[in-house]
Every structure is written in structure tokens, then in C-alpha cells.
Amino acid sequence: MDPDAVADVPRVPHGGASDSTLLDFSANTNPERPRGIAGVYESAYGAATQYPGDDYCEFRTAAGEYLGCEPLNVAPTAGGIGALRLAFEVTLETGDDALLPKPSFAEYEREVRLQGVDPTFIAHDRILGTDPSPYDVVVVCNPNNPTGDGYPQADLLAFAQQCRAADTVLVVDEAFLDFTDRRTLAGEPGVIVARSLTKIFGLPGLRAGLAVATDGLRERLDAARPVWGLSTPAADVGTYCFRQTKFVAETRDRVRRERERMADRLAAAYEVYPSEAPFLLLGVHDRSVSEVIDAARREGIVVRDATTFRDLDSHVRVAVRRPNENDRLLDALL
Numbered sequence: 001m002d003p004d005a006v007a008d009v010p011r012v013p014h015g016g017a018s019d020s021t022l023l024d025f026s027a028n029t030n031p032e033r034p035r036g037i038a039g040v041y042e043s044a045y046g047a048a049t050q051y052p053g054d055d056y057c058e059f060r061t062a063a064g065e066y067l068g069c070e071p072l073n074v075a076p077t078a079g080g081i082g083a084l085r086l087a088f089e090v091t092l093e094t095g096d097d098a099l100l101p102k103p104s105f106a107e108y109e110r111e112v113r114l115q116g117v118d119p120t121f122i123a124h125d126r127i128l129g130t131d132p133s134p135y136d137v138v139v140v141c142n143p144n145n146p147t148g149d150g151y152p153q154a155d156l157l158a159f160a161q162q163c164r165a166a167d168t169v170l171v172v173d174e175a176f177l178d179f180t181d182r183r184t185l186a187g188e189p190g191v192i193v194a195r196s197l198t199k200i201f202g203l204p205g206l207r208a209g210l211a212v213a214t215d216g217l218r219e220r221l222d223a224a225r226p227v228w229g230l231s232t233p234a235a236d237v238g239t240y241c242f243r244q245t246k247f248v249a250e251t252r253d254r255v256r257r258e259r260e261r262m263a264d265r266l267a268a269a270y271e272v273y274p275s276e277a278p279f280l281l282l283g284v285h286d287r288s289v290s291e292v293i294d295a296a297r298r299e300g301i302v303v304r305d306a307t308t309f310r311d312l313d314s315h316v317r318v319a320v321r322r323p324n325e326n327d328r329l330l331d332a333l334l
Contacts, residue, residue, distance in 0.1 A: 002094045002116030009113045012106035015317070016204075017302040025296075025329055026304040028145075028176075028279040028319045030202035030251055034244040037203075037237055044233040052232045059235045062242035063210055067195070069187035075211045075221040076230040079204075080175050080196030083211040084111050087192040088137070090220040091169045092117050096136040101127050103309035105145050105173065112137070121310065125149070128159045133166035141173045143180065146306050146317045148275025153183055164190040169217065175199050176277040178248060179255055186212040192221070199278065200248060201241045208234040259320045265330050278320045281306060285314075292316050292333065299332035 015026035056076045064071030077083040084107060092098060094116030100108045101124035112119050122130055124144045128151060132138050140159075143150040156172070163170040170191045174184055178200035186193040196209040208230060211221050230238075255278045263272045263280060271283030284292050289307055293316065296303045306315035318329060 001089065001114050005094075005114055005116045009110055012110050013305075013308045015304045015319075019302075021300070022297070023301045023321075023325060023328060025319045025321065025325075026302045026317075027204070028277065028317075029199055029204050030278065031321050031325070032247075032251065033202045034241055034247040037240065040237050040240045041233050044236040047236070048232045052228055052230070052235060054227055056230060056235055058239045059230065062239040063195075063212075066242040066245075067184050067186040067193075067212065069184070069212055070214075073187060073212050073214050073218050075213070075218070075225050076235065077209045077211055077225065078229055078231075078234070079198060079207040079209040080173065080194050081107060081111075081209075082207070082229065083194035083196070083209045084108070084171070084173065085114075086211050086221055086225055087169075087171050087194060088112055088115050090217070090224050091137050091171075091192070097134060098137045098139065099127065099130065099132070099135045100139050101141060101144060103146060103306075103311050104139075104141050106309065108139050108141075108173075109310075123311075128155050131166075132159070132163045132168040132170070135168050137169045137171055138163060139171045139173065141175075142182070142185075143176050143275070143277040145176065145277065146279065146281050146304075146309050146312070146315075147273050148176075148277040148279060148281060149273070150177075150180055150182055150276045156185060157188070160185065160188050160191050179252055179278050180276045181252070182276075187214060189214050190217070192217055197238050197241055200251060201244075203237070203241075206234050206237060207231075208238040254322075255320050258323060258326050262318075262320060262326055262330065265334065269334055279317050280320065281312075281315055281317050283315050289314060289316060296329070296332045299328070301329055301332050303329075303333075 017024040060071040060074040092115040098119045102121040193212040198204045273281040304317040
């Protein structure tokens with residue numbers, strides 16, 4: 001991290017309502033969690049009286065089985081943000097060049113600026129057609145946040161090959177890939193994949209995630225990751241969650257059905273963007289964003305102001321939740 005950059009890099013807005021009386025459609029985490037998590041968390045209390053083993057063997061093994069990659073290529077982190085921070089710390093230094101998608105997750109810009117890098121932006125749906133050779137790092141969000149669209153696997157693999165040939169590191173944020181049937185790029189040479197338990201398992205406060213890389217990149221991640229960077233409860237719960245494949249499959253089916261139903265209804269009043277993620281980006285047409293947000297809030301619902309994303313000026317983003325909750329959202333917005 002560049003010490004001279006820290007003071008000039010602001011924090012960025014995120015979804016999530018602090019008022020528990022409101023129905024939160026601004027954060028896109030799963031409202032359901034696998035059965036048995038509370039017992040695993042409680043059981044971790046005794047082990048938390050000691051330092052965790054820094055090899056995180058069980059967590060890495062379970063993550064490797066879940067992703068289909070070599071467990072030793074997994075670097076445990078405190079959430080997806082921790083994985084991104086680690087990825088940029090080992091690949092960027094002051095004066096380097098990074099290519100970021102827009103609109104997309106604002107933390108990418110914040111994190112690369114903390115490394116002393118002034119990023120270049122390109123439309124997210126054009127990024128795979130870009131020559132990676134001028135850049136030290138290229139970032140792809142798959143599926144993209146906030147638009148929700150994903151990238152064809154063949155196109156991603158071809159772009160990863162171009163990045164390797166150009167000696168450019170490809171960082172792929174797969175925070176929402178669990179909600180799709182698409183394959184991960186974890187284990188692909190020259191690629192750092194960032195993952196999180198936040199979205200699919202509905203545990204944003206647990207702060208459990210990982211970065212995956214091979215060869216020299218793996219060695220750099222493992223050398224730079226903080227010692228005991230994952231708490232014992234987070235490691236134990238994460239290990240348990242990675243083995244709940246039935247829960248993941250059921251969540252995918254529910255989100256897919258509800259997303260299609262919501263999109264069909266909302267299309268009568270909004271521009272609905274195609275999505276493979278647990279959210280929908282909505283253009284509000286001739287209304288103001290504040291008008292839509294305020295109308296929802298009067299019904300006890302919080303939606304995300306998407307104008308905080310680069311290049312979006314008339315959009316909101318709504319999560320896909322349980323059917324009855326989604327009905328409340330539709331009644332409030334239509």
C-alpha cells in the first residue's frame with residue numbers, strides 16, 4: 001500500500017440497512033442460511049480460546065473441493081474485500097496501470113488507488129475485447145455488479161490466455177458466481193480469483209472469503225496474507241458451508257425463479273437489465289431515483305441507489321429475496 005495515497009482515498013457507499021425494522025432490498029445477500037450453522041458457530045467458542053492453526057487445512061480442503069481446485073492454491077481471507085486487498089497488494093505498486101470495469105463494484109477503484117495506482121475504466125461489456133498488454137492488472141466481475149450479466153466461459157478463458165501472454169494479472173471477482181451454473185476460473189494460471197461466503201450463504205458479518213491463484217501468484221498471496229487472517233468461527237462455519245451443496249442448488253433455483261418473475265412484473269414500469277445475479281438493475285425512466293427510493297421506504301422497504309455506481313444516473317438496484325418479500329417489493333414499486 002502506498003502511504004502517500006491513503007489520506008486521499010475515500011470510503012465508498014454500499015447497500016445494507018442498519019434499521020432492522022425495514023425490509024432490506026439494498027444488500028444482495030441470501031436471506032436464507034444453511035441449517036446447522038448456529039451449532040457450528042457455537043462449537044467454535046471453545047477453540048477460539050487458542051490461536052487458530054495458520055495453515056487452515058480444513059477450510060482450504062473444503063474450499064478446494066467446492067471450487068474444484070487444489071486446496072494449497074487457496075489463501076483464506078476476511079471476506080471478499082480482504083481477498084481483493086490481498087490480490088492488489090501483491091500485484092500493484094505506485095505508478096502501475098490497472099483496468100477496471102464500469103459500472104461495477106466501487107471497491108475496485110478504492111483498493112487500487114490505495115496502492116498508488118490511477119486506474120483506467122472501460123465499459124464492463126467491452127473489457128474482454130481490450131488489449132491487456134498496457135496494464136499490470138485487469139479486473140473482471142463475473143457476474144457484474146450492479147448490472148448482473150455474466151461472461152461466457154470460453155471468452156473468459158481466451159482473455160485469461162491473452163493476459164498471460166501479456167504478463168498481465170487477471171483478477172476475477174466471483175462474489176455472485178455461486179448463483180449461476182458457470183464454472184469458476186479458480187486454478188487458471190495467471191488469474192487471481194476472489195470469493196466470499198457473504199452472498200450465497202447469507203453471512204456478511206462473518207467476514208470469510210478466499211483468494212485462489214497458482215504458481216508464483218499463489219506463493220505471493222500466501223506470503224503476504226495476514227497471520228491468523230481468518231477467525232476460528234469464520235473458518236469452521238466456512239468449512240461447513242462449503243459442503244452444503246444441496247443448499248446452494250436450492251438457492252440457485254429459487255433465485256432464478258423469483259428473478260424471472262420479478263423481471264416480468266417490473267418491466268411494465270422500469271428498464272430491467274438482464275441478470276444472472278441475485279439482484280436486478282432497474283432504470284427508472286422519467287422518474288427521479290429519489291422518488292422511487294422514497295416511495296419504497298414509505299412501505300418499509302430499502303432499495304439501493306445505483307447512481308453511486310460510475311456512469312449510472314437514473315437507476316436503482318433491488319435484491320432477489322424470498323417470494324413473499326419480493327411480493328412486498330413489487331407492490332411498493334408498481
